[in-house]
Structure formats: structure tokens, C-alpha cells
Amino acid sequence: MTTTVNTNSLGDAETTPKDDPLEIAGGATAKYVDQRLGSNRFLGRNLGKVFPDHWSFMLGEIALYSFIVVLLTGTYLTLFYKPSMVEVLYDGSYVPLKGVMMSEAYASTLDISFEVRGGLLIRQMHHWSALIFVAAIAVHMFRVFFTGAFRKPREFNWIVGVALTALALGAGFTGYSLPDDLLSGTGLQIIRGILQSIPLVGTWAAFLVFGGEFPGTDIISRLYAAHILLIPGIILALITVHLMMVWTQKHTQFPGPGRTNDNVVGYPLLPVYMAKAGGFFFIVFGIIALIGGLVTVNPIWIFGPYTPDQVSAGTQPDWYIGWLDGALRLMPNIETVLFGFTISWNVLVPSVIIPGILFTGLALYPFLEAWATGDKREHNLLDRPRNAPVRTGIGVMAIVFYGILWIGGGNDIVATTFNMSINAISWTLRVLLIVAPPLAFIITKRICLGLQRKDRDKLLHGYESGRVLRLPHGEFIEVHQPLNYKELAVIQGKEDIAVLPAPEKADADGVKNKLYPIHNLQHKLSSFFLRDNVQKPSKAEIEAGQAHVAHTSELEAPLHDYEELDQDPVGHGGVLHHPGMAMTNQEQIDQRH
Amino acid sequence: MKFLSARRRNPLVALFLLVAALGMTGVGYSVISSAKPAEAAMGSQTQVEDGKKLYLEGCSSCHGLDAQGTMNGPTLLGVGAASVHFQVATGRMPLAAPGAQAVAKDPIYDVEQIAAMSAYIASLAPGPAIPTAEDLSYEGADQAKGGELFRINCAQCHQAAGQGGALTQGKYAPSLMEATPQEIYEAMVTGPQSMPVFSNETLPIEQKQEITAYIMGLQEAPSPGGLSLGRLGPVVEGLFMWVAVFAALIAAAVWIGIKAR
Numbered sequence: 083m084t085t086t087v088n089t090n091s092l093g094d095a096e097t098t099p100k101d102d103p104l105e106i107a108g109g110a111t112a113k114y115v116d117q118r119l120g121s122n123r124f125l126g127r128n129l130g131k132v133f134p135d136h137w138s139f140m141l142g143e144i145a146l147y148s149f150i151v152v153l154l155t156g157t158y159l160t161l162f163y164k165p166s167m168v169e170v171l172y173d174g175s176y177v178p179l180k181g182v183m184m185s186e187a188y189a190s191t192l193d194i195s196f197e198v199r200g201g202l203l204i205r206q207m208h209h210w211s212a213l214i215f216v217a218a219i220a221v222h223m224f225r226v227f228f229t230g231a232f233r234k235p236r237e238f239n240w241i242v243g244v245a246l247t248a249l250a251l252g253a254g255f256t257g258y259s260l261p262d263d264l265l266s267g268t269g270l271q272i273i274r275g276i277l278q279s280i281p282l283v284g285t286w287a288a289f290l291v292f293g294g295e296f297p298g299t300d301i302i303s304r305l306y307a308a309h310i311l312l313i314p315g316i317i318l319a320l321i322t323v324h325l326m327m328v329w330t331q332k333h334t335q336f337p338g339p340g341r342t343n344d345n346v347v348g349y350p351l352l353p354v355y356m357a358k359a360g361g362f363f364f365i366v367f368g369i370i371a372l373i374g375g376l377v378t379v380n381p382i383w384i385f386g387p388y389t390p391d392q393v394s395a396g397t398q399p400d401w402y403i404g405w406l407d408g409a410l411r412l413m414p415n416i417e418t419v420l421f422g423f424t425i426s427w428n429v430l431v432p433s434v435i436i437p438g439i440l441f442t443g444l445a446l447y448p449f450l451e452a453w454a455t456g457d458k459r460e461h462n463l464l465d466r467p468r469n470a471p472v473r474t475g476i477g478v479m480a481i482v483f484y485g486i487l488w489i490g491g492g493n494d495i496v497a498t499t500f501n502m503s504i505n506a507i508s509w510t511l512r513v514l515l516i517v518a519p520p521l522a523f524i525i526t527k528r529i530c531l532g533l534q535r536k537d538r539d540k541l542l543h544g545y546e547s548g549r550v551l552r553l554p555h556g557e558f559i560e561v562h563q564p565l566n567y568k569e570l571a572v573i574q575g576k577e578d579i580a581v582l583p584a585p586e587k588a589d590a591d592g593v594k595n596k597l598y599p600i601h602n603l604q605h606k607l608s609s610f611f612l613r614d615n616v617q618k619p620s621k622a623e624i625e626a627g628q629a630h631v632a633h634t635s636e637l638e639a640p641l642h643d644y645e646e647l648d649q650d651p652v653g654h655g656g657v658l659h660h661p662g663m664a665m666t667n668q669e670q671i672d673q674r675h
Numbered sequence: 676m677k678f679l680s681a682r683r684r685n686p687l688v689a690l691f692l693l694v695a696a697l698g699m700t701g702v703g704y705s706v707i708s709s710a711k712p713a714e715a716a717m718g719s720q721t722q723v724e725d726g727k728k729l730y731l732e733g734c735s736s737c738h739g740l741d742a743q744g745t746m747n748g749p750t751l752l753g754v755g756a757a758s759v760h761f762q763v764a765t766g767r768m769p770l771a772a773p774g775a776q777a778v779a780k781d782p783i784y785d786v787e788q789i790a791a792m793s794a795y796i797a798s799l800a801p802g803p804a805i806p807t808a809e810d811l812s813y814e815g816a817d818q819a820k821g822g823e824l825f826r827i828n829c830a831q832c833h834q835a836a837g838q839g840g841a842l843t844q845g846k847y848a849p850s851l852m853e854a855t856p857q858e859i860y861e862a863m864v865t866g867p868q869s870m871p872v873f874s875n876e877t878l879p880i881e882q883k884q885e886i887t888a889y890i891m892g893l894q895e896a897p898s899p900g901g902l903s904l905g906r907l908g909p910v911v912e913g914l915f916m917w918v919a920v921f922a923a924l925i926a927a928a929v930w931i932g933i934k935a936r
Binding site: 135136137138139140141143144177178179180181182195196202206210213214217218221264265358361362365366369373375376377378379380381384385386389391392393394395396397398399400401404491492493494495497498501502503504505506 | 775817818819820822823826827830831832833834835836838839840841842843844845847848889892893896898899900901902903904906907908909910911912913914915916917920921923924925927928929931932933
């Protein structure tokens with residue numbers, strides 16, 4: 083661990099007087115606080131903490147900052163929002179709804195939009211930043227997944243991240259339902275249907291959640307409690323845990339010059355990351371404020387108040403629930419009756435079973451991969467996605483699966499926008515949902531392996547300089563040049579893991595291996611994960627390759643010496659053969675040695 | 676009279692008469708054409724004959740020589756003048772190409788020709804007439820009530836903001852953002868394509884006017900929240916967030932990341 087801030091320089095301002103009055107004042111303040119809190123030791127140790135640098139490490143920051151904006155704007159909204167389903171007569175300034183009966187929740191949201199000063203701006207910022215929050219979590223998760231940052235010792239933090247993702251979806255959906263407009267009410271109706279589809283307890287679960295028949299009079303205030311207290315409270319707590327784990331376990335880094343599994347190369351928190359993170363916070367805040375002021379989101383006044391007998395065409399959830407809506411839309415209509423109970427597979431599978439499998443698989447993935455590859459080592463250096471082709475393939479496969487469900491969620495908008503038949507779209511997506519993910523896996527894996535071969539080639543032969551050389555006897559070669567030290571370090575950062583050996587059915591003494599099937603499965607999985615990897619070249623191979631690179635570079639070298647030899651101007655990569663020059667390249671080289 | 680007879684040979688008289696005649700023709704024409712809906716319902720004999728001629732040329736190949744319908748087109752007996760006006764004035768008929776449903780385009784016939792065709796079809800069998808100006812007047816109609824009626828009767832297909840929506844097998848409910856009050860009324864009483872009929876018995880004229888007032892309000896409504904994104908709902912919002920906003924955030928992250936090197 084490298085730190086650049088010296089602990090002493092913070093506390094002892096008096097013993098090392100400086101000319102700068104600011105530093106003197108700062109030192110005095112630090113001393114004043116330290117005498118009361120004893121904080122200097124802690125700050126001195128931590129403010130200099132080093133973090134590695136890469137743009138993709140800031141994706142999680144986008145999530146954090148948009149969450150802060152959500153909290154701030156949400157607090158403002160609670161000052162005016164009324165979580166009540168009591169029917170009132172609207173008498174505000176929005177004429178097309180004047181005199182309409184609606185719930186107090188909807189009326190107060192209209193008032194926030196049209197009567198409260200700055201209300202619409204804050205509401206729109208709240209909604210946009212919530213959309214960005216979930217998006218940032220998703221992209222941050224991609225980064226962590228594809229670089230293998232979830233590996234030992236960070237498996238628990240991955241699980242915390244998965245929990246945060248699920249909570250973010252919950253926070254988003256409860257918030258979407260609060261205005262009690264036609265869209266959100268329809269969404270709640272679907273949630274009720276999903277609850278009811280759960281075998282045995284479904285009907286009672288729905289009654290429990292809604293406090294009786296739909297829509298009842300309780301659901302809005304219950305969602306409100308979850309939305310402003312319970313869920314954000316847990317999210318805040320988990321974010322704290324998430325960040326503390328990053329702090330104590332230290333941030334992972336990409337392979338590069340001087341970076342090993344046991345150090346962290348980067349910049350200290352103070353001043354570099356304080357400035358960067360602070361600046362980035364204001365960029366995120368600024369972009370959200372700009373969008374909130376300029377672009378409409380969720381114009382609830384157009385949709386009208388919710389009544390259970392009404393529904394609008396083009397009713398969609400926010401983007402992060404869209405994939406579940408899509409799963410519901412694509413699922414064929416299958417129901418079975420068992421002992422007089424109807425099991426609605428058409429709702430149960432897409433909205434309970436599929437998300438259940440996906441989230442469980444997501445949470446368990448670090449353990450599954452470690453078991454399958456037999457890799458129990460600590461990893462503080464990240465994988466480049468190409469160096470773990472099966473993992474990268476699985477990730478892309480999941481994204482493609484998700485993406486197809488996502489498109490399915492907007493199948494009606496796709497149909498009207500592109501003048502297509504909604505039935506044709508749904509059937510195409512149904513087929514694609516099964517065919518496309520495996521294809522995506524295969525294609526991704528091939529691309530990764532191709533990139534690995536390219537890397538191996540670069541280690542052996544250097545990079546292709548693009549300069550073609552004609553040798554005296556007429557042969558054309560392309561000059562390869564050695565890699566620079568940065569690229570070399572990045573490529574050599576790849577770790578080769580061996581496939582687990584095949585287990586014996588019985589040992590030498592003929593004792594049967596009782597765990598044979600399990601060990602054999604593990605062996606097969608590890609082979610699936612690792613067998614196609616392109617091994618890094620051995621030291622001898624690299625040396626031989628380097629010699630070859632040096633050789634071709636040398637062949638080219640005499641070109642640059644022409645001027646010394648006979649003052650004849652020669653352009654870059656130009657004529658090799660020259661009238662009046664009998665010597666071959668080899669002779670020139672020999673002569674110089 | 677002396678004043679007039681003394682000046683009747685003045686060279687300016689010819690010019691004055693010309694201007695007056697042109698003016699009267701213009702004013703007269705505009706009065707007649709604006710009163711057309713009322714007029715067309717009756718349909719004079721010449722109009723019917725003109726309409727028949729146009730019908731035989733342009734429509735009979737699908738709808739049959741006597742409008743009885745063929746394999747390629749439904750009968751037009753009893754569809755009424757309103758239906759003809761709606762289909763032809765919105766360019767849906769004549770059909771440009773076979774498809775899931777007729778697509779609205781620029782109308783091929785002019786106002787008089789459409790009136791003649793409507794009159795001809797109306798003369799064959801009784802059907803919904805073209806609405807009068809009085810039927811269409813939605814001034815003073817209650818927009819809010821219209822909104823409720825719209826959400827109960829129309830929003831399932833036309834979407835709460837009137838942007839249209841998808842139906843099965845490539846059919847769709849069109850956007851109402853370009854519709855005129857007359858087209859809205861005629862669509863309700865005739866039920867074109869997949870649309871159900873909302874006759875004056877089930878949906879009284881006053882309610883039709885309220886709905887019209889609401890739709891006209893939607894057409895003219897400003898967007899208080901800024902850019903409206905087509906009022907298509909969360910799909911477009913999500914797309915905008917990913918393509919524009921999130922791209923900007925990542926660009927900012929990359930920018931900050933690059934500066935460090």
C-alpha cells in the first residue's frame with residue numbers, strides 16, 4: 083500500500099511553521115479538532131488512501147450521486163405529497179381535470195406539478211435521477227462482472243450489490259405507484275396479479291398486501307412507508323457496508339506496469355480523488371437538473387386519475403421493470419388445474435420464476451465460478467474480459483436474454499413506430515429468447531479467444547508497425563516492433579489457470595472415490611471454463627520471439643543510415659536497393675558489429 | 676337613379692362590376708363550402724349523379740357496381756355519408772395497397788367530389804349523415820368530463836394522450852393529434868376499421884362534443900415539463916435516459932478518467 087500523505091504533516095503545524103497563512107490556519111484548526119476528537123491519527127491514515135484510476139471505476143459513483151439527488155429531491159416532495167386514497171374533487175389550475183374525482187395522492191401530485199413553486203422541476207429531477215440510479219447500478223454491475231472483481235475476497239460485497247440492485251428496483255416501483263395515476267394504478271393491478279399467481283398463498287398474499295380487495299384504500303400509504311422510509315433506509319445502510327468493504331478490502335486494479343496482486347497503484351484520496359469525486363458529483367447533479375428542467379418525465383396529468391375500470395394503450399413500467407413486463411407479454415398462455423386449484427404458469431413463470439432464477443444466479447455466481455474453476459486464490463488484479471471467455475460469454479448471454487425481454491416490454495410501441503404486426507414481433511422475440519443467448523455466448527467466446535491469440539502474438543512478435551520492407555532478394559516483410567512497457571505489462575497481467583485434473587474412480591489401493599461424480603462434474607466444468615484459453619507464451623518462446631523482432635527491426639535500420647553513407651535522400655520506408663551499393667543488408671549489419 | 680344612369684358609361688364601371696362579381700363569387704363560395712356538411716346530407720340530384728360517376732370510376736372495382744360489395748371490399752349500402760366522408764377525406768380510401776388496415780394519407784378527391792360521392796352512397800340506403808356545424812360545435816363543452824369519457828371509451832386503444840396504439844396483427848388505433856372535429860365525430864358514429872360504433876343513442880351528441888373538446892385540448896396543450904418526448908410514456912423516457920443522459924454521464928466519467936494519465 084503506497085501512501086503519499088505523511089501523517090505528521092497534518093498535526094504538527096506549529097512545529098513546522100509555514101509562510102502560507104492558509105496552512106497555518108488549517109493546521110491550527112486540525113489541532114483544535116484533534117484535541118477534542120483525536121481525529122488526526124484516523125484522518126492521516128485514511129485521507130492519503132490510494133485508489134487506482136480508471137474511468138470504469140466511476141460508474142458506481144454515478145449510482146451514489148444520483149441516489150443523493152434522489153434523496154434530496156424526494157425530501158422536498160414529501161413536504162407536499164399526501165399519501166391518501168381519499169376521493170377529492172380536483173379544483174386546481176389544470177383545466178382538463180377540473181371537477182374530476184380523484185384520490186388525494188393524485189391531486190397532491192398534480193398540485194406539486196402545477197401549484198408548488200419549483201415542484202415540477204423537483205418531481206422531474208426525482209424521476210430522472212431514479213431512472214439514472216438504476217441504470218448506473220446495472221452498468222456498474224457489468225463492470226464488476228466482466229472484470230472478475232467479484233472474485234475472492236469480494237464475494238460478499240457482490241451479494242450486497244445484488245441486494246442493492248433488487249432494492250433499487252423496489253424503490254423505483256413503489257415510487258412509480260405513488261402518484262396514483264392511470265399508469266401507476268395499472269402497474270399495481272399487474273403486481274396484484276403476480277401475487278395471486280403464487281400457488282396456494284397467492285390470493286391471501288394479495289389480500290394482505292392490498293388490505294382487502296383491489297385497489298382498496300390502504301395500498302398507497304403502505305407503499306409510501308416502504309418508499310420513503312424502509313427501502314431507502316436499507317439502501318443507505320447497504321451502501322455504507324458496500325463502501326466500507328471497498329475501503330478495507332481496497333479497490334481492485336487493472337493489470338499494468340508496477341501493479342501486482344499485493345499493491346494498489348494510483349492516487350491518494352486527498353487531494354486527487356476528493357477533487358475528482360467532488361467534481362463528478364456536480365457534473366451528475368448538473369446533468370440531472372438540466373434534464374429535469376428541459377425534458378418531461380411521467381406527465382401524470384395526461385394519464386388521468388386511476389380507476390380500476392380504465393386502462394390506457396401503451397401502458398408501460400419504467401425501464402428497469404420493462405423486462406418483467408416483457409416476460410409477461412412473451413409468455414404463452416398456459417394454465418393447469420390441479421386438485422381444483424388453477425396454476426397460472428402464464429404469470430407465475432415470467433414474473434416469479436424467471437426473476438427468481440436470475441437474481442439467485444446473480445447472487446451465487448461468484449461461488450459457482452470459484453467452484454467450477456477450482457480457483458481459491460485472492461484476486462486484487464482484475465481480469466480483462468477477453469481473458470475469461472466463458473465468464474464474458476455468460477455475461478453477454480444474460481444481457482442478450484434481458485434485452486430481448488426488454489424489447490418485448492415495449493412490443494406495442496415497436497409495432498406502431500415501425501408499422502409492424504405486434505403478433506409477428508412477439509413470435510420473433512419468443513424464438514429469439516431461446517436462440518439468441520446461446521449464439522451470443524458462442525460469438526462472444528470466439529471473439530475473446532481471438533483477442534487472446536492476438537495478445538499472444540503481440541508478446542511473441544511485437545506489434546505490427548505497418549511498415550513493409552522489401553529485402554534485397556525481393557522478399558517483402560512487415561516490420562514488427564517491440565511493445566512499449568505499458569502494453570507489455572497489461573498483456574502479461576493475464577493469469578493462466580490449469581484445468582482441474584480428472585478424478586480417479588478409485589485410488590491406488592482400490593478404495594472407491596465416493597465423491598467421484600461431484601469431482602468429475604467439477605473437472606468437466608473447469609475444462610469448459612478453461613480448456614480453450616490461449617496459454618501465455620513461455621519465457622523461452624518470448625525470448626526467441628523478441629530476438630526475431632529485434633532482427634527485423636535491424637534489417638530496417640540501414641535505411642536510416644543511407645544519408646551518412648552517400649548523402650542520398652531516402653524517404654521513410656522507401657527504397658532499399660540503391661545503385662552503386664553492392665552490400666546487402668546483412669553485410670551492412672555485420673559490418674557495423 | 677340619375678346618379679347611376681349619368682355614370683353608367685364611365686370606363687371605371689366595367690372594372691367596378693368585375694371586382695364586385697369576383698367578390699360575390701368568392702364570398703358565396705366560401706359560405707357554401709363552409710356550410711357543406713349540412714348541405715351534403717341532403718344531396719342534390721346532380722350531386723348524386725356526379726357521385727355515381729366518381730364511384731364507378733374509383734370505387735366500384737372493389738365495392739361492386741351497385742355498392743353491394745365484392746370479395747375485395749365490403750358493401751357500402753347503409754354505411755352513410757359520414758363513413759364515405761371519413762374514409763375519403765382522410766385519404767384512407769381509395770386504398771393505396773392491401774394491408775392490415777387502410778392508412779391515412781393526403782386525400783385524392785377534393786371537397787366537392789367527396790360531397791358528391793357521399794351524396795351518392797347516402798342515396799342508396801339510409802346511414803349516418805355528415806354532422807352539421809351545430810353537431811360539431813364543442814364550444815363550452817366540459818373538457819374534464821370529456822377526459823373521463825375519453826379514458827373510459829377511447830384510451831384503451833388510442834392511448835391516454837391520444838397518441839395511438841397497437842392492435843392485433845398489424846392493425847392499430849391511429850394517433851388523434853391531426854384529427855379534425857368532423858373526423859372524430861364521423862369515426863365515432865361509423866366505427867371505421869377495428870373501431871366500435873358509438874351511436875348517438877349510446878354516446879349522446881353532448882358527450883361526443885365533450886370528447887372532441889378534450890381531444891382538441893390535447894392537440895393544443897403545451898408541455899409544461901419541457902420536451903414532451905412524443906407523450907409515449909416510459910418506453911421513450913427510458914430510451915432517452917440511456918441514449919442521451921447516460922451516454923453523457925459515461926462521457927464525463929471517461930473525461931475525468933483520461934485527465935489522470
